[in-house]
Amino acid sequence: MVGLLLIGVAAWGKGFGIVSSIHIIGGVIAVGVFLLLIAVVGLIGALNHHQYMVILLLVFLFQFGVSCSCLAMNREQQENVLNATWGIMSNKTKMNLEKNLDCCGLFNLTEGYAQYLSDLKYCPADCKGKNVCKTCGLKMLEHSAEALKILGGVGLFFSFTEILGVWLAARYRNQKDPRANPSAFL
Numbered sequence: 001m002v003g004l005l006l007i008g009v010a011a012w013g014k015g016f017g018i019v020s021s022i023h024i025i026g027g028v029i030a031v032g033v034f035l036l037l038i039a040v041v042g043l044i045g046a047l048n049h050h051q052y053m054v055i056l057l058l059v060f061l062f063q064f065g066v067s068c069s070c071l072a073m074n075r076e077q078q079e080n081v082l083n084a085t086w087g088i089m090s091n092k093t094k095m096n097l098e099k100n101l102d103c104c105g106l107f108n109l110t111e112g113y114a115q116y117l118s119d120l121k122y123c124p125a126d127c128k129g130k131n132v133c134k135t136c137g138l139k140m141l142e143h144s145a146e147a148l149k150i151l152g153g154v155g156l157f158f159s160f161t162e163i164l165g166v167w168l169a170a171r172y173r174n175q176k177d178p179r180a181n182p183s184a185f186l
Contacts (some may be wrong), residue, residue, distance in 0.1 A: 003035030042165075053169035060162040067155030070148045078144050082106060082137050091122070098125045103136040 010028040038059055045055075086094070086106045098104055104123035105116040116135075120128075127133040 003032040003039060006032030006035065053166045056162055056166050056169065060159050060166065063155055063159040063162065067152045067159055070152035070155065073148055075141065075145070078141060078148075079107070079137065082140060086137075094119060095122060095124050098123050098136060101125075101136055101139050102127050102133075103139045104128055104133040105135050105137075107135055107137040 007029050010032065038055060042056060083106065089097075098119070102125045104125050104127070105119040108116050123133070125133060
């Protein structure tokens with residue numbers, strides 16, 4: 001269900017123009033397809049009594065680690081991620097982001113002031129004409145802390161349901177089929 005949800009949200013975000021980067025959409029869809037693949041492998045493994053719980057345990061460890069990272073990320077780390085990402089974005093992507101968020105530049109800081117002036121010069125946002133533009137970094141940071149808490153919480157919830165799946169798989173993996181011949185061994 002989480003895989004289908006990720007694929008649906010990515011398609012919805014692209015369809016409504018919320019996210020314009022095909023790389024972001026592709027990444028989210030790839031994660032959704034990966035989760036669907038793991039679910040199908042799990043169903044096949046459960047039907048054939050294979051050791052699916054090992055794969056589920058690895059997915060749990062990865063998801064638990066990412067969820068804890070989301071919850072532990074502070075504002076300074078978020079600013080560092082935004083600065084690094086802004087530096088590798090193309091000008092087209094930056095301008096698209098500025099237009100959609102109605103902001104100009106990333107941060108108006110001393111060490112990146114030349115970059116800020118360059119971004120401000122080519123900024124296509126409507127707020128530029130009104131001289132009331134916020135920086136895109138501040139706008140993104142306003143919502144990133146809340147988004148990271150939500151993502152971390154949802155990720156933790158689903159990671160613990162995966163641990164429940166590992167426990168259930170270990171508990172019931174060697175049970176006899178009640179419809180089988182009772183005199184047969186296993």
